[in-house]
Amino acid sequence: MQNRLFDIQEAVAESSDELIALRRDFHAHPELGLQEYRTAQIIEEYLNKLKIPTKRYTETGVVGILTGGRPGKTVMLRSDIDALPIEEQTNLPFASQTPGVMHACGHDGHTAIQLIVAKILAQYREKLPGNIVFLFQPNEEDAGAELMIQAGVLDDTKPDAVFGLHVWPRISSGKVGILAGPMMASAYYFNMRIGGKGGHGGHPDRAINPIDAAMNVLQGIRTMVSTEWNAIYPTIITVCKIHAGEKNIVIPETLELEGSIRCLHENDAQVRERFAAIAKEICHAHRCTCELSFKCGNTLVKNDENLAKMATAVAAELLGEENIQSGREYATMGGDDFAEFMQHIPGLYYYIGSANPEKKTDTENHNPRFLLDEEVLPIGAEMEIGLVLKYLGA
Ligand SMILES: [Zn+2]
Ligand SMILES: [Zn+2]
Structure with missing residues (x-):
């Protein structure tokens, strides 16, 4: 040139x-x-x-x-x-x-x-x-x-x-x-702690298993992405880490879930807001607590x-x-x-x-x-x- x-x-x-x-x-x-x-x-x-x-x-x-x-x-x-x-x-x-x-x-x-x-x-x-x-x-x-x-x-x-x-x-x-x-895309990392009540594997009725809540949370956030967002605004939620339990006969007290929310558009705050609402409501429906935090990876x-x-x-x-x-x-x-x-x-x-x-x-x-x-x-x-x-x- x-x-x-x-x-x-x-x-x-x-x-x-x-x-x-x-x-x-x-x-x-x-x-x-x-x-x-x-x-x-x-x-x-x-x-x-x-x-x-x-x-x-x-x-x-x-x-x-x-x-x-x-x-x-x-x-x-x-x-x-x-x-x-x-x-x-x-x-x-x-x-x-x-x-x-x-x-x-x-x-x-x-x-x-x-x-x-x-x-x-x-x-x-x-x-x-x-x-x-x-x-x-x-x-x-x-x-x-x-x-x-x-x-x-x-x-x-x-x-x-x-x-x-x-x-x-x-x-x-x-x-x-x-x-x-x-x-x-923007990337926000989330950390979610779902709190239930530990107990005996033979008596799930006397415990509150956070794993059951987590299963529905995962389903709920996937449904949210595919049904609430115009598909021309790319959005993905990826769960990369999930941890609960140590033994096959013990219902764990807590479950930890981590991943990222990525948006190739500017409405990322709304996605996080709906993500949080759905996760919390589902956890509460399962009698669990839900602590959720986000960290900005990049905008x-x-x-x-x-x-x-x-x-x-x-x-x-x-x-x-x-x-x-x-x-x-x-x-x-x-x-x-x-x-x-x-x-x-x-x-x-x-x-x-x-x-x-x-x-x-x-x-x-x-x-x-x-x-x-x-x-x-x-x-x-x-x-x-x-x-x-x-x-x-x-
Ligand atoms: Zn790199
Ligand atoms: Zn690089």
Whole structure:
């Protein structure tokens, strides 16, 4: 893409070896959420060497600000930096050196991309109309964005828009996925404790078995989703943990149930409200108590229409229109806490396709055999630079 300042593809190509080396180093040294001390230090040193001042928001969240030579808007780029509690099974020469921890979601690639983007844009700082905030976020897998926001990162840096990307093993390498509107579902985790009355297995009449209540609660919430919600607004409730009882002759006192409610629409609060009402009424009908709490995993990732249009134009220039996927089938009921930034400023989250069956990089993320197609990393850097320059009008 020929830009007024420089040729983006050429600039990224010159740094592609470094991009891959950075990614491999992060990959070999993964760190769990909120423990990304080594990663944060490398980011900080890298940015400071580029004369980009940095500040920490939370212990391991790093933010660098590149101030352009001319006034203009402020745009934020966000990369997540955390790894997962997974034992890597890839046999790569640069596989995780930390037992039980693995970059199985591609955040190592995201971090490397954003550093290279900072390096390239820093070379043109005098000519840039506006500022770029490079945000490196800890603990994406468990609501790290909100911690940085609470620490004041948006109040201090005042971005006008935010962009973020994710390498995506469900889209072919060489393509990008850009969707306007809802793209990734909100996720609220629930914990439910159903209280009954323990007793002898031979005398259920003298006890109150919370398992019976739970069976009907499960049925009730499924019926609620399929009958109360317009099916064009995707909603799923998944129960992933249920625990009650220790012995086959003892009716348990309590039952614990956990799972998530995911909505690819904005009426998530109403879904939770009905979920709670149905669960409580059914428990009460069974003479049980019901304690219920929710924790926000992430809110809805809903892309700004104008930014999506702009990104589509950038991708068309860089990759060609035929390499843009924008179908609703690329929306996901999984989530990302990139959404928390979008609660405050317009944003765009998009996918960098990374599936190449020949290289087995179409393995799902969060899998111990997850592989990343490194050839797509330069595309991520090109897209980020293209978006920044277009947004700032450089
Ligand atoms: Zn993940
Ligand atoms: Zn991820």
